[in-house]
Amino acid sequence: MAANFRAFVLAGTGSGCGKTTVTLGLLSLLKKRGLRVQPCKVGPDYLDTGWHTAVCGTASRNLDSFMLPAPTLNALFREQMQQADIAVIEGVMGLYDGYGTDPNYCSSAAMAKQLGCPVILLVDGKAVSTSIAATVMGFQHFDPSLNIAGVIVNRVNSETHYQLLKVAIERYCSVPVLGYVPRVDGVALPERHLGLVTARESIVNQLPWHEFAATLEQTLDIDALLALSRLDTFPMGEWPALPAADAGAGLTLAIADDEAFNFYYPDNITLLERTGLNVVRFSPLHDTCLPDCQMIWLGGGYPELHAATLARNVSMLEQLRAAHQRGVAIYAECGGLMYLGSSLEDSNGDTWSMADIIPGHSKMGKRLTRFGYCEAQAEQQTLLAAPGEVLRGHEFHYSDFTPQTQAVMNCRKVRDGKTLQAWSGGWQVGNTFASYLHVHFAQRPEMLNHWLAAARSVL
Structure with a gap:
């Protein structure tokens, strides 16, 4: 090759x-x-x-x-x-x-x-x-x-x-x-x-x-x-065990994709598509209706810059809450967490109502709250991980989230063999999971099996 x-x-x-x-x-x-x-x-x-x-x-x-x-x-x-x-x-x-x-x-x-x-x-x-x-x-x-x-x-x-x-x-x-x-x-x-x-x-x-x-x-x-730039050799690789090719058959995943939410690794979406599920996109900013779906993904982005528009799109917020209440398997990363919280305070000090699915308040700061690689170990069953399983990911955010519900993951930042920070994060409410952690699914494809199983559990 x-x-x-x-x-x-x-x-x-x-x-x-x-x-x-x-x-x-x-x-x-x-x-x-x-x-x-x-x-x-x-x-x-x-x-x-x-x-x-x-x-x-x-x-x-x-x-x-x-x-x-x-x-x-x-x-x-x-x-x-x-x-x-x-x-x-x-x-x-x-x-x-x-x-x-x-x-x-x-x-x-x-x-x-x-x-x-x-x-x-x-x-x-x-x-x-x-x-x-x-x-x-x-x-x-x-x-x-x-x-x-x-x-x-x-x-x-x-x-x-x-x-x-x-x-x-x-x-x-x-x-x-x-x-x-x-x-x-x-x-x-x-x-x-x-x-x-x-x-x-x-x-x-x-x-x-x-x-x-x-x-x-x-x-x-x-x-x-x-x-x-011509290569004499090419690196050998091996896939980990992947979900079955029909693991997602009959399921639809709705991905938030607009100016406020657009941080997604293409490899993650490809891995999901390989399970046979149907992927559709929607805009929390501009759409008034959710697609008919059993799974929702709210990625990172800049919801703080669009907080007023997100708050005023009451129809979308209501539809998200209704989807959560009927057990749609919702996963949110960073900006998605802020959107699923109860309220969001932007950099101007204005506070806006959000989806209120993960009880808590997000507030923008003037410096990085947390930055860099970290690990998160699940303490209970979550949408992506079973108890004891560890996810590796990356955090980069100026906001801070003050929760009103118990965190479900123990997080830590280890560098040069030393633990620099340890904290609690990640929140599971019903069939919804949200955290600040951005993850790549290929590290542990079992994550997708957990998510798909949660989506099927309420069919």
Whole structure:
């Protein structure tokens, strides 16, 4: 399979070095060349993958080694590559930044080694000359086993400036410099408190990205990049036991999908579809009626920015409460939890009534309440886990939820072998479960069996 396949990890020296912008330009450029491009992102990020998808037209995939065992992640990657000519994998943070201080745990470098992909290192060329070689050399020597196959220099002022940087890097580091990225107006990505504004909220104007791609065609050696990206081997993978192909037959899952709720891993939806259930989408913002369904999924997003509209859509709130009361199996993550609570206080201090299915109050703060990877162990039967089962996931939220019902999961954050935090979270009320945790179902496909069984229990 790998004989005609290409992939590379675009990694940076740190966050904010331009990885996402350059990734989007490369996606547009390679697509324009007629290649079937599969975008990917190292780690749990929903926002970057949303922009990948919008610019490339192919659903971007998260490669998360905290949530997914290596054989499972490799199997997912191999499957996605069946219909692709090249994978463009955007790294996370700096090349060696992962979870804790181990550079081989959840980092871009570790992912590149696991998948057997070369690394293209993006370095900042602003206000530097020969010293840039010391930066590249440091990244090379930190892990000599890593294949840093090429370098791209970002924020270059002129061709003369670029030639100075190129000569220094190639002379002292013996690694090819594949070109540079000049400053280009019109391709900056909008940001807010959780990071980028979602591509779903913005009408993505493709023209600036096409123009940016045309610029990169002139300043980067794309043929050299493609030659370096050819894989000699391909990672072996193995699927865990999956639900039966007819486990969801006869069931309908309604997924909230609009400007307020749109954080979903495409792999999760694919796994659900493989059970034979019917997937439909609805908008808590704009629709007045729920689809006829036995399961509902309310993903993450930005309900706090749309709280007034959500509160005023009384018909939808009533229909959700009625669905809950008749036992529809409802699952909510993060923003979905806020929507299912009793009330939500936005960043302006205004309080809005929500669905009141999970009794409690959400309040937006001015800093992250909790951020990063964590584990959650079920203390009782929940929609996704039986007692004692552990889910691995990611939290990233500025809100805090004050519950009026008992939590059903023990959560903890462990880093470098030490427990940094421990708390209670996750709430099960009837056939409804909600928490702040974002999870990837492939880590424990039994989650889907639990959910499907709960949906069938009230038929």
